[in-house]
Amino acid sequence: MLSTRRLRRLRFTPFAIAAALCCAGSALGAQGAVSIQGFGYPGGELSTRALGMGGSIADFDANSPINPAALLVGTRATVYLQYDPEFRWVTGSGLNTSTITARFPLFVVSGKVGSNARVSLSYSSFLDRTWTNTYQDTQTVGGLRIPSNVTALSDGGIADIRGAVSWTFSPKLTIGAGLHVFPGENRVVFGRAFPNDTTSFGAFSQTNTFNFSGSAVSFGVIATPLTHLNIAASARLGFSMHVHQGDSTTLGDAKIPNRVSLSAAYDGIGGTILSARYGNEQWSSMRGLGSPGLSIFDANEFSAGLETAGPKLNSIPMAVRLGFRDRTLPFGFGTQQVRETEVNAGLGVPLSQGRAALDLTLAHALRSAGNSGYSETGWIFSLGIAIKPY
Amino acid sequence: MNRRLFAVVAVLLAAGVGACAESLDGGAGCPRLCPSQTLTVLDTVINPVLQFDSTFSGFPVIGDEQEILLATRGDTLETRGVIRFDTIQTSVTPANDTAQNITHVDSAFLTIVLDTAHARIPNQIRFELYDVDDSVETDTLSPPVNARFSPNRRIGGITIARAFLPETLKVPVSDSAILSKITTRGRLRVGVRVDGSGPAWIRMGSTVGSAGAVLTYRGSLDSTVAPLTNSPLSNFPVGTLEEGVRQGLTNYSIVAKNALPQFSNTMQVGGNPGRRAYLRFNIPSHIVDSSTIVRATLVLTQRPIPYGDLRDTMTIQAQVVLANPQVTDLRRAADIISSPGLDVSDSLLISPRDSGQKTINMFLLLRAWRTQDALLYPPPRAVVLRASPENVLPFEASFFNSTSPVGLRPMMKISYVPTITFGVP
Incomplete structure (x- = not known):
């Protein structure tokens, strides 16, 4: 099975340009945050362009592996790469901490087959459970309360690898289907040291490695029932998923969450697209994968956005994007579900006479966990590079 | 316009590059935001x-002690030390003269190094020296050697007040006893014990700890002839395979009595x-x-x-x-x-x-x-x-x-x- 660790290496390889900009390549994230509870943070599998519009265009976006029918939009062979660092601040109850996390969440290759069919192969981050924590607390050993330094680390997550095909029946109707596999690996390390008395108390560290597997199919349609009004719908039907320890012991069985979304886009204003999207994802079907106390919720998402022609670069207009997204996250803090509200803005910069495109998005996310008293602010900078050689 | 565009793009790219310097540790939010981060420690x-x-x-094996315990604790414990001088100098060489056999000995004393840490020293402590040599090589057995700590074999000693006890003590030795050994066997084996006005124990340096005793005497009436010094040396048992045993017997401790209850x-x-x-x-x-x-x-x-x-x-x-x-x-x-x-x-x-x-x-x-x-x-x-x-x-x-x-x-x-x-x- 293709492990997530291997995927993480693979995903870095095509990102050589972006990686070369980095001075430290580790992709570790951080917990101790509101958004990365449970099995991790769902980025939403949005391309930079879709993120710039709050995700509202995701069902129409060829580079977002959401709706397989959206491949119609990609009329040329495309290689798409994405880099999403996030600056995060967590506050509440006297807590004020910040982290910076880098993600490479999306890689897509798509192309045209014949005149009506298009195919795509994508890798995306389904759930990212990568974080590191070091902190001090007290451990009771043999009835004694001993100061200790804790190191907790989680590395990995679950990926979504999709092979998809779309078929265009007419300019007003395209359908698509996708086959998904969800490999994953999550290495969890927990250690504790007793720096005040190393002769009496021994530090310990244990590592567990989990492997995930699962599959799903997805379907989608894009239709234009009225001039300038486009409707898209997509659904993912999840099959079984499992978590193993090592390669043998099965720790849990569950289902890949079903997902549905419905979107509308209006392009009746010259050079402008207005879009809105509603989505629902049945994350609770993953409950069997975790412990009985796993705080997991189904999640809803609503987003709206616009994309309009902006200033021209070498006679080709750039795209200016604005978006809004309001959603709930699947993994809560205690009994509290986490809510995320995003305000997004972005640019689409055509390069090389349209043979390449650079998408930039800045997303401001506010996350809160009910009345827990904790909230989180995230600034996500998303950079997508699409290369369209022919 | 392009300049503005480049400025915007540059700012966004800079933000992205800045994120490469990750700050990963979210531990400040723990343990409040880190549920289940523990491993149960069972007792x-x-x-x-x-x-x-x-x-x-x-x-340890005989002679491997870093120091030699000299102890006298009434009816419960008594330990002694034995120092071998299996080769002592039997001749002197006056200035501008040839070597001459020693026919006169004076100013003989044994220099021992004392370790007063953890010692019990009575007001008056007595160091006694005995001739524990014998024609039969029985030194590895305690009883025969202990039997030689008899008054008729006493060849020296000193009583000294606790307040004046030095770390390096010179214990007078009978000149005639030394001369006798020189003229007969050419070796001396000294037994050392302590006694005093109460329980006494003190440690004496050994060659293992590079603080072995030294036997000194004058072998000539000529005051220009330097005193002779002799370091501990064991020549028995003979044989290559016995070298370790021989070295161990250079100076060692023997137990004369141990009546502690078991x-x-x-x-x-x-x-x-x-x-x-x-x-x-x-x-x-x-x-x-x-x-x-x-x-x-x-x-x-x-x-x-x-x-x-x-x-x-x-x-x-x-x-x-x-x-x-x-x-x-x-x-x-x-x-x-x-x-x-x-x-x-x-x-x-x-x-x-x-x-x-x-x-x-x-x-x-x-x-x-x-x-x-x-x-x-x-x-x-x-x-x-x-x-x-x-x-x-x-x-x-x-x-x-x-x-x-x-x-x-x-x-x-x-x-x-x-x-x-x-x-x-």
Whole structure:
């Protein structure tokens, strides 16, 4: 099975340009945050362009592996790469901490087959459970309360690898289907040291490695029932998923969450697209994968956005994007579900006479966990590079 | 317009590049925002923890003591020292003359180095020297040598007040005795004992600790001839294979009397001659082999020795037995041990008169035992309790052993983290 660790290496390889900009390549994230509870943070599998519009265009976006029918939009062979660092601040109850996390969440290759069919192969981050924590607390050993330094680390997550095909029946109707596999690996390390008395108390560290597997199919349609009004719908039907320890012991069985979304886009204003999207994802079907106390919720998402022609670069207009997204996250803090509200803005910069495109998005996310008293602010900078050689 | 565009793009790219310098640690939010980040530490008491134990005597081997204990504790303990001068100078060479056999000896004395730490020195302490040489080589046996500490063999001594006791003491030796030895056998073996107005014990330097005694005398009436100095040397037993024994007999300690009570159901550590307790452990494999030991404390219950002062203290080391299972002689195995501090960094500082529970931390050792299972011949899970130093202090400790009642026998408190599946949210 293709492990997530291997995927993480693979995903870095095509990102050589972006990686070369980095001075430290580790992709570790951080917990101790509101958004990365449970099995991790769902980025939403949005391309930079879709993120710039709050995700509202995701069902129409060829580079977002959401709706397989959206491949119609990609009329040329495309290689798409994405880099999403996030600056995060967590506050509440006297807590004020910040982290910076880098993600490479999306890689897509798509192309045209014949005149009506298009195919795509994508890798995306389904759930990212990568974080590191070091902190001090007290451990009771043999009835004694001993100061200790804790190191907790989680590395990995679950990926979504999709092979998809779309078929265009007419300019007003395209359908698509996708086959998904969800490999994953999550290495969890927990250690504790007793720096005040190393002769009496021994530090310990244990590592567990989990492997995930699962599959799903997805379907989608894009239709234009009225001039300038486009409707898209997509659904993912999840099959079984499992978590193993090592390669043998099965720790849990569950289902890949079903997902549905419905979107509308209006392009009746010259050079402008207005879009809105509603989505629902049945994350609770993953409950069997975790412990009985796993705080997991189904999640809803609503987003709206616009994309309009902006200033021209070498006679080709750039795209200016604005978006809004309001959603709930699947993994809560205690009994509290986490809510995320995003305000997004972005640019689409055509390069090389349209043979390449650079998408930039800045997303401001506010996350809160009910009345827990904790909230989180995230600034996500998303950079997508699409290369369209022919 | 393009300039503005480039500025915007540059700012966004800079933000992206800035994120490459990740700051990953979200620990400041923990433990409040880090639910389930813990591994349960289990505590257990293993009693009995010993498969068996044994006490062996005679450590270290004769002559290996760093110092020589001179002790006289009334009816309970008396130890003495023997120093061999198996080659002494029998001639002098006056200036501008040839060597001449010694026919006159004067100003003879024995210089000994004293260690007054942990000593019991009465108001008046007497150092007595005896001629313990004999025509029969019986020095390795204590009784014949002890028998030579008789008044008719006394060849020197000094009584000195505690307040004036120096660290380097010159004990006068009979000139005629030295001359006799020079003219007859050409060697001298000196027995040293102390006595005084009360219990007395003090340590004397030895050649092992580079503080051996020195025998000095003048061999000529000519005052220009320098005094002769002789260092300890042993020539017996002869033979290449006996070199170690021979060196050990250069200066050594012998026990003339040890009437300290030996209790049943106990193990003894220290004393004279030195005793070691060999402890073979029996710890469930699911703890040693399948868990991470966080803390392991060997609990010993001390039985008081009804002699001495409560202020007297001795150090006890727990040292790991390295002898593999093929060494079935446990006394020999008790001598094949690790250096102090290896895997058991803890030690005991106790008073022999004290009682109650004493503890030794040994989690590192239990962790090491786990890794030793991979060896072809893993050593037994055993440690040796020994006094540090051995046979140079008149202190002995007694602990209840594995045949003692449940509440008194050795036990081990262990805190461990079992190997479990964790990390599933």
